[in-house]
Amino acid sequence: MNMDFDRKLAIPMEVKEMYPLSGALANIVDERLIALREIFSGRSDKLLLIIGPCSADNEDSVLDYIGRLRKVQDKVSDRIFIVPRIYTNKPRTTGDGYKGILHQPDPAGKTDLLRGIVMIRELHMRALAETGFSCADEMLYPENHKYLDDLLGYVAVGARSVEDQQHRLTASGLETPVGMKNPTSGNIEVMMNSITAAQHAHSFIYRGWQAHSHGNPYAHAILRGYVDKYGKSHPNYHYEDLVQLSEIYAQKGLQNPAVIIDTNHANSGKQYLEQIRIAREVMGSRRYNPALAKLVKGFMIESYLEDGAQPVGGGCYGKSITDPCLGWDKTERLIYGLADMM
Numbered sequence: 001m002n003m004d005f006d007r008k009l010a011i012p013m014e015v016k017e018m019y020p021l022s023g024a025l026a027n028i029v030d031e032r033l034i035a036l037r038e039i040f041s042g043r044s045d046k047l048l049l050i051i052g053p054c055s056a057d058n059e060d061s062v063l064d065y066i067g068r069l070r071k072v073q074d075k076v077s078d079r080i081f082i083v084p085r086i087y088t089n090k091p092r093t094t095g096d097g098y099k100g101i102l103h104q105p106d107p108a109g110k111t112d113l114l115r116g117i118v119m120i121r122e123l124h125m126r127a128l129a130e131t132g133f134s135c136a137d138e139m140l141y142p143e144n145h146k147y148l149d150d151l152l153g154y155v156a157v158g159a160r161s162v163e164d165q166q167h168r169l170t171a172s173g174l175e176t177p178v179g180m181k182n183p184t185s186g187n188i189e190v191m192m193n194s195i196t197a198a199q200h201a202h203s204f205i206y207r208g209w210q211a212h213s214h215g216n217p218y219a220h221a222i223l224r225g226y227v228d229k230y231g232k233s234h235p236n237y238h239y240e241d242l243v244q245l246s247e248i249y250a251q252k253g254l255q256n257p258a259v260i261i262d263t264n265h266a267n268s269g270k271q272y273l274e275q276i277r278i279a280r281e282v283m284g285s286r287r288y289n290p291a292l293a294k295l296v297k298g299f300m301i302e303s304y305l306e307d308g309a310q311p312v313g314g315g316c317y318g319k320s321i322t323d324p325c326l327g328w329d330k331t332e333r334l335i336y337g338l339a340d341m342m
Contacts, residue, residue, distance in 0.1 A: 009114055012146035019121050021150050029134045032153050033176060035081060039297055040177050040218045040258050044081075047342055048298030049335065050136050050154055050179075050260065052085030054309075054323040055100055057107050059123050061318040062086060063130065065305055065328070070131040072332060076339040083154045084133050085302075088120040089140035090322055091158050098312055098321060102144070107321055108313045117147055124151040139178075142170035143207055152176055156300070159184045159224060159265075162194045170206065171198035173213030179222040179260050179300075186226025186236060186266075188245065192252055195219045199255055220258035221245065222300060225266025233266040237278055239285045242292050249295070262300040264323060272308070272324040275301055276334050283341045299338075303331040 010018075021029075038044035051069070056062045066084045073082045090100040098107055101123070102116040120137075127135050134153030139145055140161065155174060159181045161167045171178040171194075178198055182191040198219035203212045223245070225235045235241075242259070249257035261267070261282050263275035279299050286293040305318025307327035314321065318328075326334070 007114070009117065012149075015117060015121055015147055016150070019118070019125060021125070025125070025128050026150065028128060028132055029151065029153065032083075032134045036083070036153060036177050037218060039081060040220060040256050042256070042294055045293075046079060046081045047338060048081050048083065048260065049301060049338070050083045050085060050156075050298065051301040051303050051331070051335075052087070052136075053304040054087065054264075054302045054320050054325055055090045055098070056086045056088055056123060057098075057101065057321050058318075059119070059126070061305055062123065063126060065303075065318065066127050066131050066133060066135070068328060068332075070133065072335050073133075076335065079339045079342040080335065081298075082133070082335075084127065084131075084135045085137075085300075086120075086124055086127060086135040087138050088116075088123070089138060089144075091138070091140055091160050093160075100140075117144075121147055121151070124148055139167060139170065142166045145170060145174070146207065149174070154179070156222065157181060157194070163190055166204075168194050168197040169202045169204045169213065171219055172200060172202050172215050173206070173211065174216055177218035177220065178216055179220055181222040181224050181262065182226060182236065184227050184266070186228075186234065188236075188248065191221055192248060192254075195221060195254060196252065217255040218258075220256065220260065220297070222260045222262055223267070224262035224264075224300075225268070227266055233269040235267045235278075237261045237263075237267050237282055239288070239292075242282075242285055242296060243289070246291055246295050257295055258297045259295055260298055260300050261296060264300075264302040270323060272302065272326055273330075275303075275326055276330065279334065279338060280341070283338060287341070301331070301334070302326065303328070 136154035180194040263278040268274035302325045304325040309320040309324040
C-alpha cells in the first residue's frame with residue numbers, strides 16, 4: 001500500500017477505561033436522550049437548537065461558549081431545548097486544510113491522532129460535567145463514533161457523507177437522533193433514501209465485528225441548501241420547500257417525520273448574519289402552517305464568541321477558524337427572540 005503506518009492507536013474501550021463516564025453523568029445523557037426523542041416523536045413541542053462553533057478548535061473558548069449557553073437555556077427551558085455543537089472533525093471539500101481537533105489538537109501544529117482521540121473525549125466530558133449538556137458532533141468517520149457514543153446527545157451526517165453506505169448503516173445502529181443532510185447537489189431523494197436506510201435494521205461489518213443494527217426511528221432530515229453546477233448557492237428552507245418535504249415524507253411512510261433547518265452553509269450562502277433572518281422566516285412558516293410546526297423541529301446554527309472567521313493562528317479568542325459564525329451577543333438575542341416566537 002502507498003502509505004506508512006506510524007503507530008497503533010488505542011481502541012475505544014481503552015480510551016473509555018482511561019476516561020470513564022460516571023453513573024451520574026450517564027444519567028444526564030440518558031435524560032437528555034429521552035427529551036430529544038420526545039421532540040422528534042412529536043410528544044414535546046419544544047424548539048430544538050443545535051448551536052455552536054463551526055469547528056471546536058479550542059477547548060477553553062468552546063467551554064466558555066457552552067457555559068454561556070447554559071445560562072440562556074435555564075431561562076428558556078420551557079420553550080427551547082439546546083444541544084451545543086462540539087464538532088471535532090472538519091470535512092474538507094478538497095481534502096486540504098484544518099481537519100479538526102481529532103487530527104490537530106493544536107490547529108497550528110502537526111497531526112497527532114492519539115492526542116486528538118483523548119482530547120475529543122475530554123472535551124465532551126468536560127462539557128457534560130461542567131454544564132450538564134450532552135452535545136452534538138458530526139459523524140465524519142463512522143469507525144470513530146465509538147470513542148464518543150456514550151457521551152453524545154445528537155449526531156449529524158454531513159452533505160458529503162450522506163450517500164455513503166457505512167454512514168447509513170452505522171446511523172441505523174445509534175440510539176441518538178441522527179440528522180441526515182441533503183447532499184451538496186440538493187438531491188432530496190438521496191437524503192430521503194439515507195433516512196430510510198437508517199431507520200431500518202441491517203447486518204454489516206463494523207470495527208472488525210459482524211454487527212446487526214436495529215434501526216433508528218429518530219433518523220431525520222437536515223436541509224442545508226445546495227450548490228448548482230455553476231457553484232452558486234441556493235436555499236431550500238422557504239415555505240414551498242418545507243411543504244414539499246412534508247409531502248415527500250407522507251409518501252415515504254417513514255417514522256417520526258422531522259426536519260432541522262441548517263441556517264448557514266448554502267442556505268445562507270455562507271453569509272453568517274443571514275442566519276438570524278432565515279431562522280425568523282422559518283418560524284413564520286411554522287406559525288402559518290400547523291403541519292410545518294410539527295415537521296420543523298428546530299435549527300442548526302453556527303455561532304461562537306466572536307462574529308466572523310479568522311485564519312488559523314489569527315489570535316482572536318473565540319473566533320472561528322473555519323466557517324464564519326454569529327458572535328455571542330447576536331446569538332443570545334436570537335435565542336431569546338426565537339423563544340418569544342414559540
